[in-house]
Amino acid sequence: MRSEMSTSPSPKPRICKAPRESQAARATRTLNVAGVLADTYANATCALRHNSAFQLLAATILSAQCTDERVNMVTPELFREYPTPQALAEARQEDVERIVQSTGFFRAKANSLRGMAQGLVERFDGKVPRSLEDLVTLPGVGRKTANVVLGTVYGIASGVVVDTHVTRITNLLALTTHRDAVKIELDLMKLLPETEWVDFSHRLIHHGRKICIARRPKCTECPLLPLCPRVGLPELGVTGSDGPAAAKKTSKK
Numbered sequence: 001m002r003s004e005m006s007t008s009p010s011p012k013p014r015i016c017k018a019p020r021e022s023q024a025a026r027a028t029r030t031l032n033v034a035g036v037l038a039d040t041y042a043n044a045t046c047a048l049r050h051n052s053a054f055q056l057l058a059a060t061i062l063s064a065q066c067t068d069e070r071v072n073m074v075t076p077e078l079f080r081e082y083p084t085p086q087a088l089a090e091a092r093q094e095d096v097e098r099i100v101q102s103t104g105f106f107r108a109k110a111n112s113l114r115g116m117a118q119g120l121v122e123r124f125d126g127k128v129p130r131s132l133e134d135l136v137t138l139p140g141v142g143r144k145t146a147n148v149v150l151g152t153v154y155g156i157a158s159g160v161v162v163d164t165h166v167t168r169i170t171n172l173l174a175l176t177t178h179r180d181a182v183k184i185e186l187d188l189m190k191l192l193p194e195t196e197w198v199d200f201s202h203r204l205i206h207h208g209r210k211i212c213i214a215r216r217p218k219c220t221e222c223p224l225l226p227l228c229p230r231v232g233l234p235e236l237g238v239t240g241s242d243g244p245a246a247a248k249k250t251s252k253k
C-alpha cells in the first residue's frame with residue numbers, strides 16, 4: 001500500500017519569459033549582442049565552400065534542409081563537371097540528380113540548379129545579378145539565398161540571412177517573437193544598423209553550431225548570457241543540471 005506520506009513532486013522549473021523593454025532598449029541590447037558576437041567570432045564567414053558568386057548560389061540552393069558539411073562534400077564534383085552557368089544550363093537532369101542526391105530533395109534541387117543556370121544565361125548574360133529583386137526571379141532562389149550571395153560575395157547588405165540557427169537564437173534572445181523567416185528578418189533589420197546585417201547572421205550561425213546548440217544550449221559557457229533572457233528555457237539552476245546556481249550548489253559539500 002502506498003504511503004500517504006509520499007514525497008511531494010519537485011517544483012516545476014519556471015520558464016524564462018521575454019523582458020518588457022522598449023524598442024530602443026532592445027535595439028541597444030541587440031547592438032551589444034552584435035558586439036559580443038564580433039569579439040567571439042571575428043572571422044566567421046559563410047561555411048559553404050565557393051570560389052565565385054555562381055558557385056555560392058548553387059551551394060546555397062543545395063543547402064536547403066541539408067548541412068553545410070554535406071553540401072561541401074558534393075559541390076567539388078558539381079563544380080568540376082559544370083564550372084560555368086552555361087555548362088550547368090546544358091546539363092542533363094539525371095546527371096545533376098546523381099551528383100546532388102545525398103543532399104536530399106535531389107530532384108527539386110537539380111531542377112532548381114539547372115533552372116537557375118538557364119536563367120543566368122538567358123536573362124543576365126551568364127552573370128549573377130547584384131540585386132535582390134533580380135536574384136529572387138531565379139528558380140530555387142528566395143530572400144535567404146539572395147542575401148547570402150549578395151552579402152558574402154558582393155558585400156551588399158540586402159537584408160539579414162535567417163536560417164534555422166538565426167530563427168532559434170533570435171527567439172531565445174527575445175529579439176523577435178516570430179518563427180517566420182521574413183518577419184524575423186524585418187525585426188532584425190529594424191534593430192541593427194545596415195553595416196551589421198551581413199556579419200551578424202554569419203556570427204549567429206557559428207554561435208548556433210558551437211554554443212547555442214538546438215535542444216542543448218551551453219548557456220553557462222555562453223558569452224551572451226548576460227544579454228540573453230533565454231525565452232522558453234527553464235530558469236538556470238532550477239533544473240539542477242545547468243547554470244551558475246546549479247554549479248554553485250553542486251560544488252558546496
Ligand code: SF4
Nearest residue numbers: 212217219222225228
Ligand atoms: S545564453 Fe543560452 S539561450 Fe542564450 S544565446 Fe547563449 S546558449 Fe543560447
